[in-house]
Amino acid sequence: MPEADINGTRMYYRSEGRGIPLIFIHPPVLDSTNFTYQLEQLSDTYRIITFDMRGHGRSAYSPRKLTYALIADDICALMDELGLRKAYIAGYSTGGTIALEALLTYPDRFYGGILLSGLSEASTFVLTSEIRAAIRLSRLRAQRLLTTAVCAANADSLQTFKRLYSTAIQGDIRNQHQYYRESLVYNCTRRLNDIQAPVLLLYGKQDKALFPYARMLREHLPNATMQFIPGVRHHLPTKAPGKIHEAMRLWVRLVHPKEAQPENEAAKLPDIPVDESVSSEAERSPQVLH
Numbered sequence: 001m002p003e004a005d006i007n008g009t010r011m012y013y014r015s016e017g018r019g020i021p022l023i024f025i026h027p028p029v030l031d032s033t034n035f036t037y038q039l040e041q042l043s044d045t046y047r048i049i050t051f052d053m054r055g056h057g058r059s060a061y062s063p064r065k066l067t068y069a070l071i072a073d074d075i076c077a078l079m080d081e082l083g084l085r086k087a088y089i090a091g092y093s094t095g096g097t098i099a100l101e102a103l104l105t106y107p108d109r110f111y112g113g114i115l116l117s118g119l120s121e122a123s124t125f126v127l128t129s130e131i132r133a134a135i136r137l138s139r140l141r142a143q144r145l146l147t148t149a150v151c152a153a154n155a156d157s158l159q160t161f162k163r164l165y166s167t168a169i170q171g172d173i174r175n176q177h178q179y180y181r182e183s184l185v186y187n188c189t190r191r192l193n194d195i196q197a198p199v200l201l202l203y204g205k206q207d208k209a210l211f212p213y214a215r216m217l218r219e220h221l222p223n224a225t226m227q228f229i230p231g232v233r234h235h236l237p238t239k240a241p242g243k244i245h246e247a248m249r250l251w252v253r254l255v256h257p258k259e260a261q262p263e264n265e266a267a268k269l270p271d272i273p274v275d276e277s278v279s280s281e282a283e284r285s286p287q288v289l290h
Contacts, residue, residue, distance in 0.1 A: 006077045012058035013051035017043030021087035025095035028179040029150040031057025033167045037241035055175020057167045066178040072102040090114035094183045112198040116236045119213035121187040138177035192220035198255040199224045204232040
């Protein structure tokens with residue numbers, strides 16, 4: 001089992017493939033198992049790196065309070081461990097918020113970012129209510145109930161549910177509680193203009209609760225591309241892997257610096273049409289509550 005001592009804690013990680021590095025960040029309770037399809041389907045072209053953050057999955061409990069800033073530090077330390085000078089950073093759900101924190105704090109370490117159902121703050125009533133409910137469950141140490149609910153929502157099959165659950169249940173509820181609390185209070189919206197790197201925003205076309213956040217990021221990120229994936233809601237890594245992989249491959253091909261392009265890398269990438277238009281529904285969505 002690949003592990004490394006990262007900033008004083010034992011961290012589980014996986015690194016598969018060769019080429020341009022892509023690092024994936026998971027949301028609370030889940031762990032790197034959530035990116036199984038990405039490891040399997042993208043490592044033919046890229047170097048895919050996944051990890052279990054502190055107190056999640058197979059990584060050790062962290063006596064240090066889990067914050068987005070600390071996780072961003074851990075990601076850069078893991079890159080150093082793997083000998084990576086730069087990479088693309090990809091975050092799913094609140095993992096996307098950590099990706100934004102990493103882009104803001106360490107702009108020289110990342111070529112760009114990919115946000116899968118991402119957000120820069122949690123401010124709408126629906127989302128904050130969901131996070132508060134998870135905080136209450138984690139405070140009650142109802143780990144099995146919380147893990148079952150999260151894994152069931154993200155599973156595309158019974159087999160996937162069992163795979164997600166088997167590793168997620170190994171996490172520590174104390175660090176998971178901290179992750180949820182951080183998700184409720186963190187806000188980097190006013191700093192988004194400082195991110196000059198290219199960012200790809202991918203959302204499910206049926207994930208209407210995230211439309212206000214999609215519009216917010218599209219408006220404030222200077223170099224953002226957005227695409228809505230049809231037929232899916234929030235859970236893009238497990239329920240729409242093929243569609244998001246097509247969008248990611250073309251986007252990397254378009255934005256990756258030529259001087260940093262591995263030899264013959266462009267020849268490996270298929271020419272895939274991507275609809276980069278902003279969903280009209282997202283444009284008409286109500287103002288985000290502050």
